[in-house]
Amino acid sequence: MKTIFTEDHRLQDGKAELIDGKLMPCFEMPRRAEILIARVRDQKLGEVLAPEKFGADPVLRVHKPEFVRFLETAWDEWVAQHGSYDALPLNWIAPGMRRLLPETIDGKLSYFSFDAGTPITAGTWRAAIASAEVAMTGMKLVKGGERGAFSLCRPPGHHAGSDFYGGYCFFNNAAIAAQGFRDGGAARVAILDVDYHHGNGSQEIFYKRDDVMTISIHADPKQEFPFFLGHADERGEGRGEGFHLNLPLRWGAAWAEYGHALDTAMRRLTEFSPDVIVVSLGVDTFEKDPISKFKLKHEDYLRIGEAIAAAGKPTLFIMEGGYAVEELGINAVNVLQGFEA
Numbered sequence: 292m293k294t295i296f297t298e299d300h301r302l303q304d305g306k307a308e309l310i311d312g313k314l315m316p317c318f319e320m321p322r323r324a325e326i327l328i329a330r331v332r333d334q335k336l337g338e339v340l341a342p343e344k345f346g347a348d349p350v351l352r353v354h355k356p357e358f359v360r361f362l363e364t365a366w367d368e369w370v371a372q373h374g375s376y377d378a379l380p381l382n383w384i385a386p387g388m389r390r391l392l393p394e395t396i397d398g399k400l401s402y403f404s405f406d407a408g409t410p411i412t413a414g415t416w417r418a419a420i421a422s423a424e425v426a427m428t429g430m431k432l433v434k435g436g437e438r439g440a441f442s443l444c445r446p447p448g449h450h451a452g453s454d455f456y457g458g459y460c461f462f463n464n465a466a467i468a469a470q471g472f473r474d475g476g477a478a479r480v481a482i483l484d485v486d487y488h489h490g491n492g493s494q495e496i497f498y499k500r501d502d503v504m505t506i507s508i509h510a511d512p513k514q515e516f517p518f519f520l521g522h523a524d525e526r527g528e529g530r531g532e533g534f535h536l537n538l539p540l541r542w543g544a545a546w547a548e549y550g551h552a553l554d555t556a557m558r559r560l561t562e563f564s565p566d567v568i569v570v571s572l573g574v575d576t577f578e579k580d581p582i583s584k585f586k587l588k589h590e591d592y593l594r595i596g597e598a599i600a601a602a603g604k605p606t607l608f609i610m611e612g613g614y615a616v617e618e619l620g621i622n623a624v625n626v627l628q629g630f631e632a
């Protein structure tokens with residue numbers, strides 16, 4: 292299958308994230324995409340294409356204008372206030388407070404974010420737009436008749452919601468592509484999220500809709516980030532009720548548990564009968580992932596690809612997480628090769 296990739300991902304190169312009580316080098320680093328594209332080339336997966344220009348228009352189909360505007364100017368406002376060191380928020384709204392948009396950059400960072408792991412840097416806006424363009428270019432390829440395509444997005448997207456960023460994500464690439472399919476004439480789109488973390492942004496964006504189903508297999512939010520969404524009883528709201536599925540698994544889950552959840556996911560997905568599948572492809576479920584606690588092995592990723600292929604639908608793979616950097620390429624490309632087998 293074809294891969295869409297751009298070097299512009301390097302523009303997101305944060306120095307540090309707050310994790311385990313320490314400021315540590317960002318786990319979400321440029322080297323991740325380098326390893327991934329090297330494996331794609333090495334395995335001769337297929338042609339590698341540059342993204343087309345789409346600008347902010349498709350981003351604005353799923354994100355609120357005030358949020359998109361904020362991200363465009365956040366770095367300049369931050370530098371004017373504090374100098375050119377990565378921008379991180381340091382407080383958030385608590386229940387009972389009012390979510391009113393503050394005037395100053397520190398307030399805006401707090402308003403639009405939900406963690407201290409997602410630095411805004413000089414290149415964040417351009418990298419995030421480029422990542423969305425990588426997703427949209429993949430969308431166009433699949434819409435044009437390709438059975439599968441790999442959008443090698445970086446920074447990732449599935450934690451970003453209609454008006455918030457966090458979890459290393461700024462714009463929700465999978466949601467942007469899913470909406471792109473809808474705008475291009477697809478009646479029903481299914482987002483299947485296999486990243487270790489719950490795809491809270493994707494769920495929030497589509498929760499009240501029945502035209503874009505979200506299915507997520509992830510670490511139980513009772514134990515794991517993002518903690519406040521992704522519980523099994525969340526099934527959608529209004530006309531969206533029954534169109535959103537959460538399959539949380541406990542820390543330590545290996546293929547026995549994971550494969551079972553994937554069967555459940557694919558059964559519900561098939562029943563929905565989507566025109567197209569968007570896969571939020573995280574490989575932080577790997578046994579050696581440094582920030583995660585599932586136990587998947589290299590060969591399990593082939594099984595994931597095969598299970599997705601069995602649905603028999605055109606499929607766009609969107610890169611999300613995975614931090615065992617040196618083995619990231621093997622796991623992600625295994626999913627794609629399992630799909631193509």
Ligand code: Q9C
Pocket residue numbers: 310311408447448449450458459460486488516573575582611612613
């Ligand atoms: N103790 C993605 O995989 N912090 N984002 C985790 C672990 C946030 C991951 C802290 C992890 C976000 C796209």
Ligand code: ZN
Pocket residue numbers: 486487488573575611612613
């Ligand atoms: Zn993740």
